[in-house]
Amino acid sequence: MYAIIKNGGKQYKVQEGDYLNLDKMDAEPKSTVEVTEVLAINDGELKVGTPFVDGAKVTLEVINSGKEKKVTIFKKRRRKDSKLKRGFRRQYTRVKVAKIAS
Numbered sequence: 743m744y745a746i747i748k749n750g751g752k753q754y755k756v757q758e759g760d761y762l763n764l765d766k767m768d769a770e771p772k773s774t775v776e777v778t779e780v781l782a783i784n785d786g787e788l789k790v791g792t793p794f795v796d797g798a799k800v801t802l803e804v805i806n807s808g809k810e811k812k813v814t815i816f817k818k819r820r821r822k823d824s825k826l827k828r829g830f831r832r833q834y835t836r837v838k839v840a841k842i843a844s
Contacts, residue, residue: 743785743843747777755792756839765833771804771805775804798843801840801842803839806835810832811831814827
């Protein structure tokens with residue numbers, strides 16, 4: 743059984759027991775979060791929502807929060823002093839898929 747959920751403008755295919763790094767949420771570790779934005783669910787037959795499946799929800803268990811590795815953005819053009827260097831670290835919340843209910 744799997745589901746396709748929407749979170750933070752992105753879509754994720756999840757199964758029970760999967761771990762995900764979602765966009766930063768204000769949730770304490772060992773708490774639960776319910777996602778009702780379920781785009782599709784497959785429990786033997788595929789149910790696709792318009793845009794969301796009615797009555798379907800995915801329960802997530804919050805593990806911790808953190809930052810990913812730094813991504814360095816470097817732009818250089820062939821002119822004198824024409825360069826730009828920036829870095830970015832995405833903040834995330836690590837969750838475990840506890841239950842998928844249709």
